[in-house]
Amino acid sequence: MAMRDNANNVSTMIDAIVIGAGVMGSSISLELARSRRKVLCVDAGPGVGSGSTSSSSAVIRFNYSVMDSILTAWEAGHRWKNFASFLGAEDSSGLVEYVETGCLALDVPNDNRPKVLSMWAEIGIEFSELTADEIHERFPQFDKGDFYPPRTVEDPRFADDPKTDINGYWTPEGGFVNDPMLSAQNFMDAARKLGVEVRLNSEVVEIRKDAGAVVGITLADGEQIDAPIVVNAAGPASRHINALAGVVEEMRIKTNPMRQEVHVVPAPPSVTVENTPLVADAGVGVYFRPGLGGTVLIGSTEPECDELQWVDDHRDFNPIPTPEVFEAQVLRTARRIPELGIPSAPVGLADLYDASDDWVPLYDKSSLDGFFMACGTSGNQFKNAPMVGTFITALVDAAAAGQDHDVDPVKVTGELTGREINLATFSRLRERTSGTNSVLG
Numbered sequence: 392m393a394m395r396d397n398a399n400n401v402s403t404m405i406d407a408i409v410i411g412a413g414v415m416g417s418s419i420s421l422e423l424a425r426s427r428r429k430v431l432c433v434d435a436g437p438g439v440g441s442g443s444t445s446s447s448s449a450v451i452r453f454n455y456s457v458m459d460s461i462l463t464a465w466e467a468g469h470r471w472k473n474f475a476s477f478l479g480a481e482d483s484s485g486l487v488e489y490v491e492t493g494c495l496a497l498d499v500p501n502d503n504r505p506k507v508l509s510m511w512a513e514i515g516i517e518f519s520e521l522t523a524d525e526i527h528e529r530f531p532q533f534d535k536g537d538f539y540p541p542r543t544v545e546d547p548r549f550a551d552d553p554k555t556d557i558n559g560y561w562t563p564e565g566g567f568v569n570d571p572m573l574s575a576q577n578f579m580d581a582a583r584k585l586g587v588e589v590r591l592n593s594e595v596v597e598i599r600k601d602a603g604a605v606v607g608i609t610l611a612d613g614e615q616i617d618a619p620i621v622v623n624a625a626g627p628a629s630r631h632i633n634a635l636a637g638v639v640e641e642m643r644i645k646t647n648p649m650r651q652e653v654h655v656v657p658a659p660p661s662v663t664v665e666n667t668p669l670v671a672d673a674g675v676g677v678y679f680r681p682g683l684g685g686t687v688l689i690g691s692t693e694p695e696c697d698e699l700q701w702v703d704d705h706r707d708f709n710p711i712p713t714p715e716v717f718e719a720q721v722l723r724t725a726r727r728i729p730e731l732g733i734p735s736a737p738v739g740l741a742d743l744y745d746a747s748d749d750w751v752p753l754y755d756k757s758s759l760d761g762f763f764m765a766c767g768t769s770g771n772q773f774k775n776a777p778m779v780g781t782f783i784t785a786l787v788d789a790a791a792a793g794q795d796h797d798v799d800p801v802k803v804t805g806e807l808t809g810r811e812i813n814l815a816t817f818s819r820l821r822e823r824t825s826g827t828n829s830v831l832g
C-alpha cells in the first residue's frame with residue numbers, strides 16, 4: 392500500500408488505481424473492492440460509461456472459436472441475467488435489463504459452427520441446427536437465401552438472386568442488455584458502496600515506475616497518485632496507456648483503435664423484440680438485432696470487401712456515421728429482411744473498437760510489476776464485463792501470492808459450470824488465436 396498527499400493534503404491509502412470507468416473499469420473496480428482493496432478509478436471523460444461502452448450494441452451471445460471464450464460468455468451471461476443478485480442490489484430498480492431474444496447464426500463456408508456446437512454440447516448450452524426452411528418457418532420475416540460472399544453495394548452482383556438457401560444454428564439464450572452506459576454505472580454504484588472513489592475529467596498522462604514496478608500515475612494537471620497496482624482499462628486508449636507503461640514491445644498480441652459504425656433504422660411491422668432474434672449474418676457481412684422502440688440495430692462483421700478503418704490516435708476520429716457505410720450496412724441487412732425500409736440519411740453512431748490482432752481480448756499482467764491490462768476487447772467483450780472484474784482480481788491476487796501468470800497460468804472456476812477458464816487464453820504472450828478474424832471472435 393502507498394501513501395499520497397492529494398491536492399487537499401488529505402492522506403489516503405490506495406491499493407489499486409483503475410484507469411477507465413467504462414464497463415470494464417467499473418466491473419474491475421467492483422471486484423477489486425470486493426477483495427478488500429482500496430480502489431481509485433480515474434477517467435479522462437465526463438461520466439462513468441461515457442466512453443466506447445456507451446456506443447455498444449450490447450449483444451450477448453455464446454458463439455466463439457475457443458472454449459475459454461465460450462465459457463466466459465456463458466458465465467457472464469448468467470451474471471447479466473441475475474444482475475441484481477450479482478451486484479448485491481436489493482432489487483432491480485434502476486438496473487439494466489437483459490432482453491433475451493435468442494441468437495441465430497447463419498452459415499458461411501468453413502465457419503466455426505462444428506467447433507462451436509461441439510463445445511456447446513459439452514457445456515450443455517441448448518441449441519438446434521436449422522435448415523433454411525426451418526429458419527423461414529420460425530422467422531418468416533427473414534429471406535432464406537444464401538447471399539455469400541458479402542459484396543460492396545457498387546458490385547454489379549450485389550443484388551443477384553441467391554443460388555442456394557442458408558442454414559444456421561439457433562440458441563434460445565442470448566440477447567442484449569438494454570442500456571450499456573447504465574450498466575457501467577450500475578457496476579460503479581455497487582463499487583462506490585464498497586468505498587471505491589471515482590475521479591472523472593482526470594486524464595492519466597504518466598505511469599510512474601521504480602525498480603521494475605509500477606508506483607503510480609500522474610494526471611494531466613500534474614497531480615501524482617501512488618499505488619502499487621495500476622490496471623489499464625482505457626478501452627480504445629489501451630495502446631496509449633500500455634505505451635506510457637512501457638509494455639507494448641513485450642506484447643505478442645497488440646491492440647489498436649478501429650473505427651466502426653452502427654446504424655439504427657425503423658423496424659418493419661414484421662420485426663419486433665418479441666419475434667426477432669439477434670442474427671450473426673456473416674454471409675451478407677452484418678450482425679443485427681431488434682432494438683427497443685421499434686428499431687433494428689445493424690453492425691458489421693468486417694467482410695473482406697470492406698476496408699478496416701484503423702485509427703492512429705484514439706482522440707482523433709470522425710464520430711459521425713457516413714452515408715457510404717450506412718448504405719452498405721442497411722442494404723445488406725435488407726437482403727435478409729426484405730421489408731426493411733431504407734431511410735434517406737444515416738442514423739446511428741461511429742465509435743472505436745479496441746481491436747486486438749486476433750480479435751481475442753487481453754486480460755493479463757505485464758512485465759512491469761503491479762501493472763495489469765484489460766484491453767483488446769475487439770468489439771465483442773461488453774458481454775463479458777461481469778467476468779472481467781473477476782479475472783483481473785484473480786490475476787492481482789495471484790501476483791500478490793507470488794504466482795507468475797506467464798509461467799504458471801491463473802485459472803478461474805466458473806460458478807455455473809464448475810469448469811476452469813484458463814486465463815492464458817487471454818495472455819499478451821499467446822500465439823495468434825485462430826478464429827473468425829472478425830468481431831465474431
Ligand SMILES: Cc1cc2nc3c(=O)[nH]c(=O)nc-3n(C[C@H](O)[C@H](O)[C@H](O)COP(=O)(O)OP(=O)(O)OC[C@H]3O[C@@H](n4cnc5c(N)ncnc54)[C@H](O)[C@@H]3O)c2cc1C
Nearest residue numbers: 411413415435442443444447448449450595626768773774
Ligand atoms: C460500436 C460498438 C459496438 C459494440 N457492440 C458490442 C456488442 O454487441 N457486444 C459486445 O459484447 N461488445 C460490443 N462492443 C464492445 C464493448 O462495448 C467494449 O468492448 C466495451 O464497452 C469496452 O469497455 P471499456 O471499459 O474497455 O472501454 P470504454 O468504455 O471505452 O472505457 C474506457 C475509458 O477509459 C477512459 N480513458 C481513456 N484514456 C484515458 C486516460 N489517459 N486517462 C484516464 N482515462 C482514460 C475513457 O475516457 C473511457 O471512459 C462494441 C463496441 C463498440 C465500439
